[in-house]
Amino acid sequence: MIYLDSNATTQVHPEVVEAMLPFLTTHCHNPSSGYRAGKFVKKAVEAAREEVAALIGAKAEEIAFTGCGTESNNMVLKSLARVVGRKNSRVVTSAIEHSAVLRPCEAMEAVGFEVLRCGVDEEGRLRVDEFAELVDASRPGFASVMWANNETGVTQPIAEACAIAKEAGWGFHTDAIQAVGKIPVDVREVPVDFLSISGHKFHAPKGVGALFLREGLRFEPMLRGGGQEGGRRSGTENVASIVGLGKAAALMREGLERDGHAEVRRLRDHFEERLVGEIEGVRLNGSREHRAGNIVHASFERCEAAGLLILLDEAGVQCSAGSACMTGKQQPSHVQKAMGYSDERARSSLRISLSIFTSAEEVDAAVEAVRKAVAKLRSVQGGGVGPVVVYGG
Ligand SMILES: Cc1ncc(COP(=O)(O)O)c(C=O)c1O
Structure with a gap:
């Protein structure tokens, strides 16, 4: 996992x-x-x-x-x-x-x-x-x-x-x-x-x-x-x-005090670079400058986050699409709505949050899993974004 x-x-x-x-x-x-x-x-x-x-x-x-x-x-x-x-x-x-x-x-x-x-x-x-x-x-x-x-x-x-x-x-x-x-x-x-x-x-x-x-x-x-x-x-x-x-x-x-958790930030940056560089239609969300160092928040064009989460879970990758306290709610996140995002963009975004225990191998394996999940969803769905189940904390 x-x-x-x-x-x-x-x-x-x-x-x-x-x-x-x-x-x-x-x-x-x-x-x-x-x-x-x-x-x-x-x-x-x-x-x-x-x-x-x-x-x-x-x-x-x-x-x-x-x-x-x-x-x-x-x-x-x-x-x-x-x-x-x-x-x-x-x-x-x-x-x-x-x-x-x-x-x-x-x-x-x-x-x-x-x-x-x-x-x-x-x-x-x-x-x-x-x-x-x-x-x-x-x-x-x-x-x-x-x-x-x-x-x-x-x-x-x-x-x-x-x-x-x-x-x-x-x-x-x-x-x-x-x-x-x-x-x-x-x-x-x-x-x-x-x-x-x-x-x-x-x-x-x-x-x-x-x-x-x-x-x-x-x-x-x-x-x-x-x-x-x-x-x-x-x-x-x-x-x-x-x-x-x-x-x-x-x-x-x-x-x-040692280095501001530099390794977490490095892995987060690596994750983002690979997502944007290797998958078409990925948009990183939120300020690049003002943010905590452990989160990748990205939208995947023509993909429902709900579908991505299921495929990722099957592939052994656990992440979320918003806030855990909203589990089961079929509505786009209030945060992304407040940022002016369309329902489609809000419903196609994942929150991937790292910690001091996340390894480089895990990040690389997760990027692969995301790449495959996105490709699979796009091939079966052929576009269209439906309701999303929002998970996460
Ligand atoms: C910003 C924020 N506030 C409050 C909480 C609630 O914290 P706790 O789970 O300890 O009650 C969370 C956790 O989900 C959070 O992320």
């Missing part, structure tokens, strides 16, 4: 598994327990917090562990909504957010908040001028814009958007789930108020995430109870997964 769907989820790094195991067995204690074994476990949680903080240039106290990226997004959006209040306020987000931001925004709308969605250009980047018009300094409000898109990998002008929101006195959150661990993210350079992280996107286990909350800002917890995580997220800590998240953060920081 050739796994090329790392934006959906990643393999847990063997060193992460190793770091976690003792906390599932010997060190099973509750970090809130007062005896020495409990304190030992607490220390491990705090060491993980330091590592996650170091990955994004935060202070350890500014990190709260959560149950997943979706939870991080929900808890911060709900808090901001409560802090800002419904009266005369405005919420601005982008048209290309993940459902873990889109759905909470819809829930806010349902109770009377005004939510505006800023568009993107054909490269998949936020239209900063439009964003500046939507952010209304005369009203209370907050904004949420993702750091890197999960389908295209395109990175957003976060520094500009954050500056506009701050200038208006608004709160600013970013869903950085597809950026953290893959590209440099530093909250000292980009002064966002809140930032969401998910472990399983960078070789930690599923079911653990984190939220960066800048020191001194008001926050209304979603989960109240025993007061863990400084009262920001009650519930007994998922210790083993938190330790795993800390280890993965350390490993990703090493990779970024």
Whole structure:
């Protein structure tokens, strides 16, 4: 099997598994327990917090562990909504957010908040001028814009958007789930108020995430109870997964500091060159300049992505056509629609996402499989693009 769907989820790094195991067995204690074994476990949680903080240039106290990226997004959006209040306020987000931001925004709308969605250009980047018009300094409000898109990998002008929101006195959150661990993210350079992280996107286990909350800002917890995580997220800590998240953060920081995960980018570029050079009618999607280094997002003329995915799966190559959380939906991706793509182009695109575990041999074998799948589909279909089943994360 050739796994090329790392934006959906990643393999847990063997060193992460190793770091976690003792906390599932010997060190099973509750970090809130007062005896020495409990304190030992607490220390491990705090060491993980330091590592996650170091990955994004935060202070350890500014990190709260959560149950997943979706939870991080929900808890911060709900808090901001409560802090800002419904009266005369405005919420601005982008048209290309993940459902873990889109759905909470819809829930806010349902109770009377005004939510505006800023568009993107054909490269998949936020239209900063439009964003500046939507952010209304005369009203209370907050904004949420993702750091890197999960389908295209395109990175957003976060520094500009954050500056506009701050200038208006608004709160600013970013869903950085597809950026953290893959590209440099530093909250000292980009002064966002809140930032969401998910472990399983960078070789930690599923079911653990984190939220960066800048020191001194008001926050209304979603989960109240025993007061863990400084009262920001009650519930007994998922210790083993938190330790795993800390280890993965350390490993990703090493990779970024060493060479910015250069090998992943090299393989991605090689993949793209071969696709464009060897297959007719391939178009690469999204900004070439502003993007995470691990995604190939391409449209294949006269090919349904749904058909390609089936043929690739049969050939042992796993990739996707959009976002996993939309599995089964017969509609073109909202991200590509926002980029102004035709339904046909949107329905004929694949998202191939690499990781630090992807090898050159796998890339070459996958290109061959794509070439064959495209040829087969074009020969049997003779054109025409039908509905697509969208998969992927
Ligand atoms: C951009 C983005 N936000 C949020 C999420 C949700 O993260 P999690 O799966 O940890 O809930 C994902 C993952 O699919 C994502 O890609």
